[in-house]
Amino acid sequence: xxxxxxxxxxxxxxxxxxxxxxxxxxxxxxxxxxxxxxxxxxxxxxxxxxxxxxxxxxxxxxxxxxxxxxxxxxxxxxxxxxxxxxxxxxxxxxxxxxxxxxxxxxxxxxxxxxxxxxxxxxxxxxxxxxxxxxxxxxxxxxxxxxxxxxxxxxxxxxxxxxxxxxxxxxxxxxxxxxxxxxxxxxxxxxxxxxxxxxxxxxxxxxxxxxxxxxxxxxxxxxxxxxxxxxxxxxxxxxxxxxxxxxxxxxxxxxxxxxxxxxxxxxxxxxxxxxxxxxxxxxxxxxxxxxxxxxxxxxxxxxxxxxxxxxxxxxxxxxxxxxxxxxxxxxx
Numbered sequence: 001x002x003x004x005x006x007x008x009x010x011x012x013x014x015x016x017x018x019x020x021x022x023x024x025x026x027x028x029x030x031x032x033x034x035x036x037x038x039x040x041x042x043x044x045x046x047x048x049x050x051x052x053x054x055x056x057x058x059x060x061x062x063x064x065x066x067x068x069x070x071x072x073x074x075x076x077x078x079x080x081x082x083x084x085x086x087x088x089x090x091x092x093x094x095x096x097x098x099x100x101x102x103x104x105x106x107x108x109x110x111x112x113x114x115x116x117x118x119x120x121x122x123x124x125x126x127x128x129x130x131x132x133x134x135x136x137x138x139x140x141x142x143x144x145x146x147x148x149x150x151x152x153x154x155x156x157x158x159x160x161x162x163x164x165x166x167x168x169x170x171x172x173x174x175x176x177x178x179x180x181x182x183x184x185x186x187x188x189x190x191x192x193x194x195x196x197x198x199x200x201x202x203x204x205x206x207x208x209x210x211x212x213x214x215x216x217x218x219x220x221x222x223x224x225x226x227x228x229x230x231x232x233x234x235x236x237x238x239x240x241x242x243x244x245x246x247x248x249x250x251x252x253x254x255x256x257x258x259x260x261x262x263x264x265x266x267x268x269x270x271x272x273x274x275x276x277x278x279x280x281x282x283x284x285x286x287x288x289x290x291x292x293x294x295x296x297x298x299x300x301x302x303x304x305x306x307x308x309x310x311x312x313x314x315x316x317x318x319x320x321x322x323x324x325x326x327x328x329x330x331x
Contacts, residue, residue, distance in 0.1 A: 021155040024153060024155040028164040039145055042145045043129050046129065046145055047101050047180060051099045053079040053081065054073055054079065054101045055082075055102045056105070057082070057083045057085045057104050059084070060111075060162075061162040062106050062169065063084060063085065065166050067082040068170065069173035070082040073176075076178070076186055085111065085113035097124065098125030100124075100127075103130075104128065105132075105169055107133040107134075107162060108132070109137020110139065111139070118142050122142075128142065128145075129144065129147065130143035131146075131169055132146065135150070147176070149168045150168075152164075206330055207292060208288050209289065211295075211327075212288065214317070215316055215318055218243055218318060219242040220242060220245050221244060222245065224275075227255075227277075228270060234255070239319060240257045241305075241306045248315065249316050250310070251310065252281065255275060256280070284307060284308070285307065286298065286307055288309050292330045293330055295330075305322050305323075306319060306322075
């Protein structure tokens with residue numbers, strides 16, 4: 001369907017405006033890097049030096065950013081929660097203890113709701129970190145630490161709606177959370193423990209032992225077996241493969257659906273052939289304590305669908321397939 005000249009002009013203007021918005025916001029975030037210094041270090045030191053929690057507060061759009069910052073801090077090793085600035089003056093300040101740190105977000109640094117609770121925060125003995133766009137604002141002056149999140153202009157064509165300023169505050173908050181994460185030695189497993197219900201938690205907390213089929217369910221035969229016997233065992237196991245083991249139950253080979261197809265293409269008579277003639281030797285394997293995500297990466301890289309699991313003595317104790325990993329939602 002052809003568009004009218006007016007529609008085409010409107011679409012073109014929308015693209016131009018969108019590009020302008022992204023450039024302004026990208027520049028606003030990039031400019032923050034040059035301001036990271038002593039005050040940022042003080043903010044990290046203050047938070048690490050307290051034994052309480054971090055209370056993040058704000059109003060309006062800054063309140064939305066504050067809520068996200070609290071969630072990011074909490075999920076990366078710094079106990080934190082969000083308190084709405086308007087609710088703080090009506091009882092929620094009772095949550096604050098002398099060992100806590102309050103992070104107050106306000107682009108203007110003059111939000112009445114925040115200024116109203118400043119004396120109460122101070123009286124409680126909590127430390128105050130302000131994140132504003134105006135270093136000379138009342139909130140910035142009263143804070144123990146001030147983080148400068150000023151922007152040259154908003155991305156809004158009217159230079160009014162909080163756009164670049166909220167993006168800058170969001171990025172500066174992320175920088176603070178990551179700096180604290182690093183200082184605490186917070187690792188991938190710590191992160192997974194706070195995200196047990198998500199895909200990340202499954203990838204980082206699920207081990208091969210959790211998803212593998214135990215040895216009793218893994219089809220296996222000896223090296224002197226016939227291809228016909230191997231096919232019967234493969235069918236019984238339902239894994240699209242059969243493991244070939246020696247007298248010590250150590251895997252010395254594997255015979256898969258793919259091996260069978262290749263053998264047939266070469267004209268192999270499966271009724272009389274010996275398994276040693278067509279199996280793949282030195283099969284890939286993994287330890288049970290390895291992460292299931294490692295098994296998925298190995299199988300994808302090697303383009304295989306099954307992986308044997310062996311113990312520290314090299315004995316076969318299980319096997320897993322891409323289907324098993326998909327069922328466990330690892331992939």
